[in-house]
Every structure is written in C-alpha cells, then in structure tokens.
Amino acid sequence: MDIYQHFRKEEKEDIDLFINKCEIADRNYQPVLTDFLDPREQFILKTIVGRFDTLEVHFFGGDEQSERKRAIVAPDYFTPSEEDYEMVLIELKYPSKFVNLTHRNILGTIMSLGIDRNQLGDIIVNDRIQFILTKRFESYIMLELTKIKGAGIKLSTIPFENMIQSNEHWLTHDVTVSALRLDVIVKHITNTSRALSKKLIEGKRVKVNHREIDAVDFIVEENDLLSIKGYGRAVIVANNGESKKGKLRITYRTLFK
Template sequence: MPHNELYAHFHPDERAFVDRAWEWVERAAELHEVRRTDFLDPRQAHILFTLANRHPDAAIRLDGGSPDAERRRAIVAPDYRPLEDEPIGISVLAVSSDDRRIADLDHGDYLGALLGLGIKREKIGDLHVREDGCHALIAEEIGDFLRTHLRQVHRAEVSASVLPLEQLIEVKPELEETVLSVASMRLDGVASDAFRLSRAKIVDPIRAGRCRVNWKTVEDPSVPLSEGDVVSLKGFGRFKVLAVEGVSKSGRIRARIGKFV
C-alpha cells in the first residue's frame, strides 16, 4: 500500500507505529507469520485493527485479559489460522501487603513501582487497584521477574505472586460525575470547565500536542466532543463525556462528564 494512502487517516505522530503495524500485517499475510504484540493502548489497537482489515489475507484478535480491558495484546496471523486457540500470553500479578498504608496506594503508585524496575509500559496492561492490593495484568514473560523483584510500592512493603487469568479480580474505574453548562461542545470549552482552568490556559497545552481525544493526539481546540469521548490532558488527568443532556433556556448545553479518579 502506498505510504500516502497508509498515513491518510492518522496523526503524523502515529506514523512510526503505523509503519510497524503494517509490517506485522504484511508479514502475517505474505510470510504466514504469527505475531503476538505487547499491550496496545486503545488508539494503537484501533490502528492495528484498521490496517489488518485492509488486507484480505490477514486476521487479528485483540484481548486484554478481561472483557472491558482498555489495554490489549493483539495476535496478527494469516487469515486461515484459527486465532481463538492462540495463547494471548497474559498473567495476573497479585500485589498484597500487611502494611496498612497499602490502602492509600493508587494506580500511579503501582505503575510507578513496576516501571521503576525497568519494565516497559508496553508489558503492562490494566491495573485493578483495591484497598488491600492490586491485580495487574502483565505479559506472562515478565511474571517471574516481577514476582522476585517487586518488594515495595511507594512506602509500603509488598509481596507479589503470579496468578492465572481466571483468578483476576476486576475493579471498574471510578468516575466522579459533574454536570457542566457550556456554550458549545468545543474541546477547549468543555476541557477548561472539566479541569477548572481558564480557556486561555487550556488552549496552549492542546496546541502543544498534550491533549488526546480517544487516545488520539488533537491539537485543534475547536474540535467538537460527543457522548462517549474520552479526553486526557497531560498533567491534569482525564474525563469521559457521559451524556449531552440538552439545551437550557439561555442556550447553554448541559453536558454530564465523569472524571477518572
């Protein structure tokens, strides 16, 4: 496929991944290779799924270890190969502790501890954090290393064990819901209210490429948001547009959002 056509629907920052993903698809279709990727974020999964569907001789399966997984591994293979029998290579890292401070740990604490051991983010899937510990979905090939070396998360001493996927305890992400009254559903307007920043302070980070909508970098502050969109702003967190609930008598739009906590 010509490169201009390959890149047509993707952001320039995504070109390196598009090239890699297309190579996986071509090698599966033409060289009959089977490839299992690391964990992909939702945008990368969308790109790979889109490219695989463009090639009639390639097939793809995405699996993150649970039905609602955000980050997923992919298997790319020739279209004649049954993918359901291919192992996805995901284990559960169970982190626990007798230290009462474990109840204060959050997603960032656990992720930071894992990355601090030299693990690449791509080897880690979703993290399910509870008051008594965490179940982290991981690439099975790093399970023994983490079981041996993960001894501390933030200030709490911990122990780690590796479990099969069937023993995963899922935790649904918490959303702090708020109803906003906005002039329009423009990205800068909704995000400034959601993050409690002035419109002037929200525009610069958006234009600098620090904002993603549905995991795709967006640099235009005027992009309209719709129900279901997930917006993240580096350094400020992320929120989801849960519903657009109508227009008030004064002409303002009521939008219900959920901030990830």
Template sequence: MKHSVDRSSLGFWSEKEMRLEAAHFLDQVDGVLKKKLKQVTPFLSFAMREWAEAVLRKEHLSFRTEGGFPEAERVRIIVGPWGETLDPTDADISLLWVHPSDSRAQLEHRQILGSLMGLGFKRDVLGDIQAGQRGFYIATTAEIASFLLDHWIQAGREKIEVSLYCEKPDVYPDLGEESRITVNSSRIDALIANAFGVARSNALEWITQGKVRRDGLVVSKAEAEVRPGDIISCRGQGRIKFLECSQTRKERTAWKIVLFRSQRH
C-alpha cells in the same frame, strides 16, 4: 510470494514514537503475509489499536484482541492468516496482583506505573492497571511476569507484595459521574476546565504538556472542537465521555457528559 503491506498508512502518525510503533506493527503484518505465521503485538493504546485493526481488515487477515480484563483499554492483537483459528492464550498475558505489605497503607495508580517504568520497562509490555480491594491488578506480557514476581518489591515509598492472579479479577467498577455542563464554546480547553473544575489556564497547560488525548491521539490545539461521542483523556486526572450537546436559551452550549476520575491508565 505475497508483496509487503502498503506502508503509506504510516502517514497517519505525526509523532515519531507512534510512527515507529506503527512501523513495527507493519513488520509483523509482513511476517504473517509472507511466512503464514501467527504474530502477537505488544500492548497497544486505543488509537493504535483502531489503526491496526483497520490495516488488518484491509489485508484480510484473522485477528483477535486480548487485554487480560473485560473491555480492556490496552490490548495485544493476535494476528494470523485468513481463516486461522486464534486462541486467546496466544496473547501470552499474565495478570498480577499487587498490594502494600503494610495493611494500613494505600497504593495509588501513579505509584504503580511509576515504579514499573523505573524498573526500565517500556509501556508496551504493560496493559491496563485496574484498582481492586486494597490493591491493583496489572496485565503484563508473560515474559516479564517472572521478573516482577522476583524483583518488584516497592512502589513509591511503599513495600509491596506481588503475586500471579489466575482467577477473574474483582476490579472496582469503572463508574463515571454523569452530569451536565454549560460553556460558551465547545473548545476542548473550555470543556476540560469545566468538567474537572479547574481554571482554563490549567487545561491549557495540560494540552501544552501533551497530557490530553482525544480517542487516544494527542491533542495539540486548545481551540479544537469537541464532538458528541468523543472521549477525552487527561493524564493523571481521568477521562470525559461527551454524550450529546444542545443550545440553551442564552446561546450557550450545554453538554451531557460522563466523567471518569483517574483510576487506571
């Protein structure tokens, strides 16, 4: 019988919650290695997805990612023995469409996510939440979709209508604002403050509260340096993609960035 997957990689995660999520994933990998049965992960964050894919490549297993949307940020991974054909329907993802009952009302992303969490669901059964015309598309595990269709009736103060969506979602394009910012240093707190147009103390507070992530991982140090190619997300604000940097004549650092205002999680 195939031995268990190497667990030393769990040392990559310092946060207890992330380590537990990673340990559960390794349990699923063991199931594939020992029983030769396909497994499907919960919805994974970008950082967990990259780590998981590295484990799967090391173990020489077949896998494919599905998120319900093209280029989804949160995905489920279907895992099978090497060489096995994996069907996208094995991901068991349902796409829901939600809009306010009152045609004059508007919903916000935070109302959607907050009401879902208020119903007792964990984040791992929910994929991306993307804005469309007058409402939102939400990727969920198929097992909770029927409950939401029957019992999810309100988001924030707004009464809502929820339906199963079986066609290609007509989401708003995730277009960012490309710009150039100039800073004294490439510390993450300075760059966040400049990009979002807030005081540096606000950026520091977001970091202290655990709201800032670099490529999916929580940033704990305000003095952390940003590198070209980094994607920094600030919960409730949006995310920044750092393209390239250069020095100005006045010995400041100029960054070319793309800013995505918060529309989804």
C-alpha cells in the same frame, strides 16, 4: 498503501510498525503478537488489518473491560487461545492497614525497574490490587518488585478467571461541541472556561494517548485517551456527526478525582 492521510503525522511510527506486522503475518501466513496497545492504537491497528483480505485481528487484555490489550494479527483461519497472548495476571499483597497504594504508585515503581509501559497492561485497584504483564517479565518482576512506597509486598501469579473489576467509576457524557480542537474538548470535559483549558494545555498538563500535547488546536479523534493533570482521565467514545445547527455531537467518558 496510502493510509497515512487518515491518521496524525505523529502516529506514523505506530502505523509503520503495524503495517510491518500485518505484512509478516500475510507473507508467512502465521500469527504475529503485539505489545500492549491503548484504545487509539487498537483502533489504528484494526483499520490497517482491514486492508488485508486474508487477515484478522484479535485483542485480549484480561477481560471484556480491559483498556490496554495485546493483539494477534493472524490469517483468518486462526483462532487464538489465552496462552497465545503470552501475558500473566499478577496479584499484589501488601500491609493495607499501614499504607495506601494507588495506580500511580504501582505504575511508577514497575517502570522504575526498567519495564516499558507497552509491556504492562491494566492495573486494577480495588480491595485487592492486580496488574497484567507480558509473560517474559514474570520471573524478573517476582525477583525485583519487593517494595512500593517503602512497604514490603508479595506477588503471586493467578488465573485470568480470578481477575477483579476496578472500583473506578467512569461517567458517560453526550455533548455538542463547536469543534474537535483540544482546547474546546478540555473545556467541556473539565467544565471550565476556554481560557483555563488553554492554560492547562500550554502548561503541559494535558496528554493525549500518553503523549504530552501543548497545541490548543490539536484535533481530537475517536478512541483518544486524555489525561488532564489535576482532574483525571477521559476517553472519546464516538463522534456522532453534526447537529442540525452544524455543531458536532460527541460521546465521551470521564474518570475524575
């Protein structure tokens, strides 16, 4: 299966993992569950599954708005249930009058307990706070996660039908760019100069799909999630092809501070 040429060399490990899961599902004719995947990983997996005639892939992250999702690769006759994804929605209660908790606080504390990022789905912060976790860590986190920023907290597992929406507001932009180089994209996203975007990248303040990237000529693709320290996040929604003047038309969304 000559698929590596369609993706980045640093994505080879993910590609190998996804091919292996597809081969297991195909060979054993049984569903195979993944960890939580970001949008780019979901895109890669969907592409690979498309090369297997008898397989389909299903995604679930809590609701339609979820960014991080688990996937089930399965024979085309199989229809998964919510329980098949083996994940739980946990609500966090804390003394909001005395402490302000952010997405970063919650993520950092959970990961400090030894839980990998790929075991954690979306963290939703609104007037209430919820997060999604693989089910096998449910008992562990109920015992170990008792404080965040020094404040005592209480956790409870709730049904996915009670999942709240984030108060984060993403903005959609349609622009024309000269190239899909990272420095060009960061320049447009941050509305700054090319020189400053280069400084941000070389200063290791930019991540693409949670990987630190310091090469200004790194090529950005659809479904890439960019994190720019000091600014916020952006996701490349679509490459809409060339304009009449030979430039590239893209759609991206931003969530900035």
